[in-house]
Amino acid sequence: MRFTESTPAVLILQDGTIFHGKALGKIGTHGGEICFNTGMTGYQEIYTDPSYAGQVIINTTAHIGNYGVMQEAEAESNKVQIAGMVCNEFASVHSRETADGSLQDYLADAGIVGISGIDTRALVRHIRTKGVMNCLISSEIFEEAALKAALAKIPSMEGLELSSQVCTQEAYFLGDEKAERKVAVLDLGVKKSILTNIAERGCYLKVFPAKTPFAEIAAWNPDGYFVSNGPGDPAVMSYAIDTVTEFLNSDKPVFGICLGHQILAQVVGLTTYKMHNGHRGLNHPVKNLITGLSEITSQNHGFAVKMDELKSSDRAELTHINLNDQTVEGLRVKGRKAFSVQHHPEASPGPHDSRYLFDQFIDLMK
Numbered sequence: 001m002r003f004t005e006s007t008p009a010v011l012i013l014q015d016g017t018i019f020h021g022k023a024l025g026k027i028g029t030h031g032g033e034i035c036f037n038t039g040m041t042g043y044q045e046i047y048t049d050p051s052y053a054g055q056v057i058i059n060t061t062a063h064i065g066n067y068g069v070m071q072e073a074e075a076e077s078n079k080v081q082i083a084g085m086v087c088n089e090f091a092s093v094h095s096r097e098t099a100d101g102s103l104q105d106y107l108a109d110a111g112i113v114g115i116s117g118i119d120t121r122a123l124v125r126h127i128r129t130k131g132v133m134n135c136l137i138s139s140e141i142f143e144e145a146a147l148k149a150a151l152a153k154i155p156s157m158e159g160l161e162l163s164s165q166v167c168t169q170e171a172y173f174l175g176d177e178k179a180e181r182k183v184a185v186l187d188l189g190v191k192k193s194i195l196t197n198i199a200e201r202g203c204y205l206k207v208f209p210a211k212t213p214f215a216e217i218a219a220w221n222p223d224g225y226f227v228s229n230g231p232g233d234p235a236v237m238s239y240a241i242d243t244v245t246e247f248l249n250s251d252k253p254v255f256g257i258c259l260g261h262q263i264l265a266q267v268v269g270l271t272t273y274k275m276h277n278g279h280r281g282l283n284h285p286v287k288n289l290i291t292g293l294s295e296i297t298s299q300n301h302g303f304a305v306k307m308d309e310l311k312s313s314d315r316a317e318l319t320h321i322n323l324n325d326q327t328v329e330g331l332r333v334k335g336r337k338a339f340s341v342q343h344h345p346e347a348s349p350g351p352h353d354s355r356y357l358f359d360q361f362i363d364l365m366k
Helices: 043-047 103-109 120-130 144-151 192-199 214-218 238-249 259-267 307-311 356-365
Strands: 008-013 018-025 029-037 055-059 084-086 113-116 133-138 172-174 181-186 203-208 224-227 254-257 272-288 294-305 316-322 328-333 338-341
Touching: 008 113, 008 144, 018 103, 029 084, 029 120, 029 144, 029 272, 029 294, 043 055, 043 103, 055 120, 084 133, 113 133, 133 144, 181 192, 181 214, 181 238, 181 356, 192 203, 192 356, 214 238, 224 238, 224 259, 224 356, 238 254, 238 259, 254 259, 254 356, 259 272, 259 294, 259 328, 259 338, 272 328, 294 307, 294 328, 307 316, 307 328, 316 338, 338 356
Parallel strands: 029 055, 055 084, 084 113, 181 203, 181 224, 224 254, 254 338
Antiparallel strands: 008 018, 008 133, 018 113, 029 133, 172 203, 272 294, 272 316, 316 328, 328 338
16 A cells, blocks of 8 residues: 555554554554653654654654654664654645655655554543553554554563664764773663764764673773663663673763663662653753752653662762652762763753763763
């Protein structure tokens, strides 16, 4: 079947709820864990963020696709990472003259199955109440029993390890090799804009695959270690916990973002848990408890660090807190040059209130 703007599609949730709409992207059947992003712009950056691997994204803003795509300038990785897309109004044509093409062609070429014409307000309200769950989108299967059978085959995000699938498979370099400092990056699903923010601050980066042994990373003799964002359940990533433990024991500066934050937390004995609904958007208020200042942040996570354990920890202390729900947004390790945040200071897309955190990492290496 060829795509037309009137091609029907169906969305079925794990609890049996069904929504009917119109197809977008590739004609086919695909699913994953459904979640919603409240950002009003930056859809291409969202779709190419490796942290979204295995997830179907609901865009809550009313119109998606109206400014097209730019293949390189607005991509956070080398491919589309999402498992599917849901929106209200979908623009198969775009108005931005500098765009490389339409979002429809971009998603179809990437093999992404999506659905539009959905009452996303009703859908999000349902998920906010019921919690995140798996879903299936199809523009070729419409019989309910067949849809449920296909949906049942999708694995749960809880207990799922994905970083080794989305990370680089070979180490590579970024930045000026004559730069003053060297930073080793443990790639668990890193965004390009994070690497750019570090490189622009006078660093030469070597990006290592997720399961690279510590000895191989340390042999490069970096001045500091960065632990990246990424998808999946941090509780099943023992290989990353082992590596970051070695980072910490090296007594060199360590900085973690999002999944990297959750891994660092586990290294110091803290537990992570799956949230009822994660934080995904561009306007989440966070308070820095060290400075007393608040900042508006970009976020994308479905797991978090347990607050009660952090508050009673003798190895780490709370540095940032989410002002919406009082969840952990940052910590630092006592007696070490190591810290991490749950939100995304590179903010692509999003506000730049938190980019000072990259400067703090640089200062620790000086």
